Amino acid sequence: MSFNTFGKIFRFTTWGESHGPAIGCIIDGCPPNITISEKDIQKDMDKRRPGQSKFTTQRKESDKVIILSGVFQGKTTGTPISIIIYNTDKRSRDYESIKEKFRPGHADYTYFKKYGIRDFRGGGRQSARETACRVAAGAVAKTVLKNILGKKFNVIGAVTQLGLMSCDKSNWNDKEINKNPFFCPDKKSVKLWEKYLLAVRKSGSSCGAIIELRASGVPAGLGAPIYSKLDTDIAASLMSINAVKGVNIGAGMNSAFLTGEENSDEIRKSSGKVKFKSNNAGGILGGISSGQNILASFAVKPTSSILNTRETINKKGKNTKISVKGRHDPCVGIRAVPIGEAMLSCVLLDHLLMHRAQCG
Amino acid sequence: MSFNTFGKIFRFTTWGESHGPAIGCIIDGCPPNITISEKDIQKDMDKRRPGQSKFTTQRKESDKVIILSGVFQGKTTGTPISIIIYNTDKRSRDYESIKEKFRPGHADYTYFKKYGIRDFRGGGRQSARETACRVAAGAVAKTVLKNILGKKFNVIGAVTQLGLMSCDKSNWNDKEINKNPFFCPDKKSVKLWEKYLLAVRKSGSSCGAIIELRASGVPAGLGAPIYSKLDTDIAASLMSINAVKGVNIGAGMNSAFLTGEENSDEIRKSSGKVKFKSNNAGGILGGISSGQNILASFAVKPTSSILNTRETINKKGKNTKISVKGRHDPCVGIRAVPIGEAMLSCVLLDHLLMHRAQCG
Amino acid sequence: MSFNTFGKIFRFTTWGESHGPAIGCIIDGCPPNITISEKDIQKDMDKRRPGQSKFTTQRKESDKVIILSGVFQGKTTGTPISIIIYNTDKRSRDYESIKEKFRPGHADYTYFKKYGIRDFRGGGRQSARETACRVAAGAVAKTVLKNILGKKFNVIGAVTQLGLMSCDKSNWNDKEINKNPFFCPDKKSVKLWEKYLLAVRKSGSSCGAIIELRASGVPAGLGAPIYSKLDTDIAASLMSINAVKGVNIGAGMNSAFLTGEENSDEIRKSSGKVKFKSNNAGGILGGISSGQNILASFAVKPTSSILNTRETINKKGKNTKISVKGRHDPCVGIRAVPIGEAMLSCVLLDHLLMHRAQCG
Amino acid sequence: MSFNTFGKIFRFTTWGESHGPAIGCIIDGCPPNITISEKDIQKDMDKRRPGQSKFTTQRKESDKVIILSGVFQGKTTGTPISIIIYNTDKRSRDYESIKEKFRPGHADYTYFKKYGIRDFRGGGRQSARETACRVAAGAVAKTVLKNILGKKFNVIGAVTQLGLMSCDKSNWNDKEINKNPFFCPDKKSVKLWEKYLLAVRKSGSSCGAIIELRASGVPAGLGAPIYSKLDTDIAASLMSINAVKGVNIGAGMNSAFLTGEENSDEIRKSSGKVKFKSNNAGGILGGISSGQNILASFAVKPTSSILNTRETINKKGKNTKISVKGRHDPCVGIRAVPIGEAMLSCVLLDHLLMHRAQCG
Helix, strand or coil, rough: CCCCCEECCCCCEEECCCCCEEEEEEEECCCCCCCCCCCHHHHHHHHHCCCCCCCCCCCCCCCCEECCCCECCCECCCEEEEEEEEECCCCHHHHHHHHEEEEEEEEHHHHHHHCCCHHHHHHHHHHHHHHHHHHHHHHHHHHHHHHHHHCEEEEEEEEECCCCCCCCCCHHHHHHHHCCCCCCCCHHHHHHHHHHHHHHHCCCEEEEEEEEEECCCCCCCEEECCCCCHHHHHHHHHCCCCCEEEEEECHHHHHHHHHHHHCCCEEECCEEEEEECCCCCEEEEECEEEECCEEEEEEECCCCCCCCCEEEEECCCCEEEEEECCCCCCCCCCCCCHHHHHHHHHHHHHHHHHHHHCCC | CCEECCCCCCCEEEEEECCEEEEEEEEEEECCECCCCCHHHHHHHHCCCCCCCEEEECCCCCCCEEEECCCCEEEEEECEEEEEEECCCCCHHHHHCCCCCCCCCCHHHHHHHHCCCCCCCCCCCCCHHHHHHHHHHHHHHHHHHHHHHHCCCEEEEEHHHHHCCCCHHHHHHHHHHCCCCCCCCHHHHHHHHHHHHHHHHHCCCCEEEHHHHECCCCCCCCCCCCCCCHHHHHHHHHHHCCEEEEEEEHHHHHHCCHHHHHHHEEEEEEEEEEEEEECCCCEEEEEECCCEEEEEEECCCCCCCCCEEEEEEEEECCCEEEECCCCCCCCCCHCCCCHHHHHHHHHHHHHHHHCCCCCC | CCCCEECCCCCCEEEECCCEEEEEEEEECCCCCCECCHHHHHHHHHHHCCCCCCCCCCCCCCCCEEEECCCCCCCECCCCCCEEEECCCCCCHHHHHHCCCCCCCCHHHHHHHHCCCCCCCCCCCCCCCHHHHHHHHHHHHHHHHHHCCCCEEEEEEEEEEECCCCCCHHHHHHHHHHCCCCCCCCCCHHHHHHHHHHHHHHHCCCEEEEEEEEHHHHHCCCCEEECCHHHHHHHHHHCCCCCCEEEEECCCCCCCHCCHHHHHHCCEEEEEEEECCCCCCCCEEEECCCCCCEEEEEEEECCCCCCCCCCECCCCCCCEECCCCCCHHHHHHCCHHHHHHCCCCCCCHHHHHHHHHHHH | CCCCCECCCCCEEEEECCCHHHHHEEEEECCCCEEHHHHHHHHHHHCCCCEEEEEEECCCCCCCCEEEEEECEEEECCCCEEEEECCCCCCHHHHHHCCEEEECCHHHHHHHHCCCCCCCCCHHHCHHHHHHHHHHHHHHHHHHHHHHCCCCCCCEEEEEECCCCECHHHHHHHHHHHHCCCCCCCHHHHHHHHHHHHHHCCCCCCCCCEEEEEEEECCCCECCCCCHHHHHHHHHHHHHCEEEEEECCCCCCHHCCHHHHHHCCEEEEEEEEECCCCCCCCCCCEEEEECEEEEEEEEEEECCCCCCCCCEEECCCCEEEEECCCCCCCCCCCCCHHHHHHHHHHHHHHHHHHHHHHHH
């Protein structure tokens, strides 16, 4: 049971609402004696932080992380790391007008049906604000992974589809990703994407996105079949992100269209190393890493909060209409990039620890 | 930690290898006083059973389930239900010739890297034979769900894409699904699919598939945010099935291409009932069921065991070639239908129990 | 895996060190729509709070609880309740002189052996300061239990043995317990205990204690055999408290000396109610509550921090001596009373939720 | 949640009823490449096996273990080890006469209250027959521990109190324990114990026992504070055994009577080794092993099935009387020795794996 906890050995528990005083997370099971600082974590936080361009929500949050426990004289002690982030730019009044209505596409209706009570201020717990905590946990996981696996280990994500706009993946350039407000890996697509997203926003609508993730430097042998497979846990970790509706590992849904020959990535030994001639498996076979790059992608649905009027019902069960004003991302998928990187990092560290538990 | 256990309250643990004496599962947390018999379970087993048509492996297994505990005088007692299925048609000699080689696309290489030992007979534990146990657990889950939710509850799956062949979903007919060897819901596609799959098999290759699942009669309120969301657990349950590489909930990966308006399924009250005007969410909002049908789909990669020769390496790290003879499904995706149904049933029951734990 | 988390459905995770900025806990799985306030929790906190008499440590902590999430407009929302307690009276300098030495009886040596690093300020994470968080979680559990079970439900604890001093249990009076600084249920023993404990403190030593707990109004049927038995979880919950070395259920260790006749508490039906003629079982049979009072007791060893000089080694492995100055309880067992009550409350609520999950 | 599963990484799940066709367990998370055979396990099984002397039940069970999975060519593969033990000497008719009555001291009443159904044949799932599975799992754990820690690792248990009869612990001799039917470590007590237990049995009654356990060769550093402390898990593991009512670690309940000086086992470095001058802590400080011997003891209540007539009620709630005939141990505590050893072994292995997960 783990309603608000993720992971098995390296575990994090998140808490807090969009418009409460603060949000935070407890990281448990972190290996001891790892050098870590608030600054290390902040770097990742800043990648997810809202209000950095006109393409994200204008809510201004510094998302400053404060470590309250588990780190002593700059090093992890092996005890729980408590991280708190204060909410500083709340505007709960934005939600007064819709507090009796269920925003379609949001979880207003389902939270109310489940709990018989809901925090209407910015969606309360259902808000994607919770994901800031995941990024903090992911930053810790990445630091530990680099400490154990060395610098060859890396996790990188990018937006490869912005609504109807794709990018040219043959132009993929890792260095380009952080240079544009879309985490787009193809420099040539950026201008078009700007135009497109501005148009979407002006029209009072929103759009979805596809994010691709790649982890390199992951050793073979991680993943615990049958029900803690590496791909199972990656799928769960990504599907748990707000607004995600689909997850692929390697060729993903397109696997259905491959031939048996294409699908079975051939194996070669060359210069003393095991090499695969393709990577349709996304680096995972039978739920265990093969030493290839781990490849995963996921789709984020369009922001549900849109200006254009939609039909809905209110708490009393009466038909009504709604137009969601306030500050919203025209495409929440963009800020899902650092979240996806964080979740993948947490899963990989968790499996590394699990592997050394059973296999030494 | 749950290497070989699935679920949180309604849990099942599976054991056994493809060519060992038997396989089985222990179901724990099952509500007491539910009428259940081996016959009820057998019906579902027979849907997954191999050797029933020329389109599946010719291994002949009766897959007869025997209940060893947890049922007294025809009723569940609330204690563990142990189910055993003997392996009766093993041909381990089929694997002698390839016991030193890693079959590409299979988990031979990764199991060996992880554990330093592997059972080469039919893949041992990595074999999809394990999924027979899931179907048994799913049959129990379905029986309990019908007992609690009534007859309106149902889970149904179908193959909607067989390799390159799609079907016409506007012809979907539930009753058609079990009448053809492909679990195809569109009668008109069956003949073409037969031709196609025979050709694939004759060519020494294999193909993938997409399976769609629908659960109806599921009440609103199931699903425990943030890290036990209903969609998170469905994604994990399906991704854990052998050869699955992609999972969609509702519009899934296609969510990226929707407009904000399309995405936010509008809500109406009519004739005293809450109705949604569309179901792009697949019946799940914020990880909680909305009362709509639960819609999920998943892609199964082509069978990795193919006659056509592929390059690989052996245990000593030498380059070699492999052609996998023996008895294999030309499309393992077909038999994934009852497995998907079983996993979805287990997740739904687990969440129903979880919900009544927290919310009464 | 739950290094810093307790419970299965109603779960709490604690964090923080004795001399860090704060300590706290996250309560997950709490039923929604329960009225709760910081004031309700504070009442229990005050029972454990140090510095209230000359018989406890003179560290002055207000132990003021602040709820940061999970409660909206005075009611639980079903989402994580985050509670923070700031440390206000730290005196880390007290520990400078012993920071290289391992205090015998404490976990200094074992933490260092395990993690290769330790927070020497007041023992860091090993400090019983952590138990303040348990009391907060227990206060929430008790509130929920009273909401579900009604006012007949109650948990009460008392010290029945203070070092070498017993009390006369035939004088047990619930109302007396909170009127003296020892939580002693026998008014007549209080004066003697005062003299005794002052003498112990003056001598530079410390003493142990036995605490007895009683839960009334617990329905029959709670407890999940085989490995989540009610008594198993009570034993674990109490043994996890700092300095506890023994746990009894009902007759406990003395069960060894009973006859078969005495042991098997006879059952009678009278005035329409099931009554037991004795309660050696402590209200639990086969791990399941019988409807009788739940009876548990536990022993707390003497405070390990004593003035009298003891032999030990330092971090470099050299033999040395130690005398622990600073502020310490002469008998930590006293303040274990509210902690024991809290743990028992958490276990009972957890099992009540588990029971309604499986058995409706 | 783990109704019928014990452990965190090294986990076992048991199933089966006293009078069903078989009982068994699934061991998950076992390290791979460990040499193990049915014979190794059988040796421990035979220690617990009934019918070996006139001082235990006359039910004749060979308790022959059969490994169904997880071992390939004599070695563990890292996948689930399924063990089955057939019930061969059932006499369900013995229970016909009492099937409507609740045996006092047994869990008949509580199982019925919880589940609304119970298997009356020998108590069904509540029977101590389940503990045979624990011994099998413990034998696997011990084998793995010896493989990792070397021959210096050992777990040994003995009965030190048989009803009212104590033994002289200063005569403790490990080699004596398996030479008498009581697992008594003091040769001189055996004759007296024989007389005593025969008298107890003849009188139609039964008696309790205290069992002491000692694990040697356990490295410092095992145990995961706060809620997976080594002593917490040992307490849980022992309290989960049928009829156990009290658990002590080290000085246990007697800790209450120690002085602060006695309690804080002094530490010395001599001949390059860390030595403690006493072991009141039972080898555990702050929930972490210190490198000393692990010492635990537990009390088993008298057998509840006795010939002498007791008052009780039946399923209809009517007052009645009961005298339990059939085959029963006059002191179930005796056969608890190998069970205690098994549980302690499982906990130690589990913590060793957990430790290497977090701390490498």
